[in-house]
Amino acid sequence: MGNKLVNNIYHVLFECFGPQYWWPGDSPWEICLGAVLTQNTNWGNVEKAIANLKTIDSLCPRKILEMKRESLEEALRPSGYFKLKSVRLSNVARWWLENVENDKLKKRPSNLDYWRDSILAVNGVGPETADSILLYSFGLPTFVIDAYTRRIMHRHFNTPENVSYAVLRDLFMDNLPHDAKLFNEYHALFVRLAKELCRKNICLPSCPFASHE
DNA sequence: GACCAGGCACATC
């Protein structure tokens, strides 16, 4: 599987669907917060939790950290795993204040590997969440692998079903120019394709409508 | 009522 295929997939998807304008969110922090809350969770439920935080004017990292644990859990409840996510979101908010909204930032290197290691060290941030934050919140050129990407690549391009995150990420990063705009659009187009296939009843494995195939 | 959704940490082998 090489350069050509990885490029061709992108061009076909872009011609079909056009730009996707990702990630949904009004600010870098809101994107970061959404990346944590959407872990193994439907985006619609995440939107409810974000709306709750906005209603009580507690979206920003400082307010998240100032909130009582129970209040934060209550706001996050619709997004599922709310006890777990209240801890994870607090960890990420602390990291954000220390590393992003801080003068120290100016002295820090701006390279991808530095920031990837930094955010991956936060408890509750794994590879997908890290790459989503780096790409969609910071605009750094890293490729996001999610369940949709895995399913599409397995079903339509024959990659092993349980291929590791790192191997699949390398497949894209080794065969594409490191361009944040390209990576942004590419991942968003995978999600769009998966949803279109489902909507048109051309189902991917584990699609809820798969039994009607 | 079952199954699923844009994962992750931790234990165990």
Added chain:
DNA sequence: GATGTGCATGGT
């Protein structure tokens, strides 16, 4: 390094 398990809500 691979595999299994708990975490929880809301839509279909």
